[in-house]
Amino acid sequence: MSDLLERLSAVLESRKDADPDSSYVAKLYSKGLDTILKKIGEEATETVMAAKDGDNQKIVYETADLWFHTLVLLAHQGLKPQDVLDELDRRFGLSGLEEKAQRGE
Numbered sequence: 001m002s003d004l005l006e007r008l009s010a011v012l013e014s015r016k017d018a019d020p021d022s023s024y025v026a027k028l029y030s031k032g033l034d035t036i037l038k039k040i041g042e043e044a045t046e047t048v049m050a051a052k053d054g055d056n057q058k059i060v061y062e063t064a065d066l067w068f069h070t071l072v073l074l075a076h077q078g079l080k081p082q083d084v085l086d087e088l089d090r091r092f093g094l095s096g097l098e099e100k101a102q103r104g105e
């Protein structure tokens with residue numbers, strides 16, 4: 001896999017010092033957590049609608065929007081994409097039931 005997530009994460013980090021009028025991401029940060037969460041909700045809904053329409057091109061487009069806004073959330077919260085990759089890596093190879101058991105469910 002490419003280092004895209006790392007490069008994008010660095011850009012998102014740099015936008016913490018940027019002028020909200022010059023950057024979409026800086027504007028999201030300036031509006032705060034609730035605005036970022038609202039965007040994630042909207043993009044998730046648009047992804048669901050694309051899938052219900054059976055429009056694969058739109059699924060890719062909307063999923064990119066969704067992933068992008070979750071990356072903005074991670075940066076806002078002081079987290080990195082690597083934190084999520086580490087969690088997926090920890091789960092990799094476990095069955096769904098084993099993963100569930102580790103959560104105590």
Ligand SMILES: N=c1c2ncn([C@@H]3O[C@H](COP(=O)(O)OP(=O)(O)OP(=O)(O)O)[C@@H](O)[C@H]3O)c2ncn1[C@@H]1O[C@H](COP(=O)(O)O)[C@@H](O)[C@H]1O
Nearest residue numbers: 008011012015022023024025026027039042064065068069
């Ligand atoms: N990958 C993205 C990216 N994907 C989606 N978007 C923006 O996310 C928004 C998606 O929201 P919608 O589809 O609802 O469109 P909209 O109506 O314009 O959204 P709103 O402005 O109303 O929130 C659009 O404004 C897109 O431009 C992105 N904006 C930025 N990036 C990356 O983030 C980097 C930093 O961006 P800036 O901070 O703008 O320089 C860029 O270089 C890109 O690599």
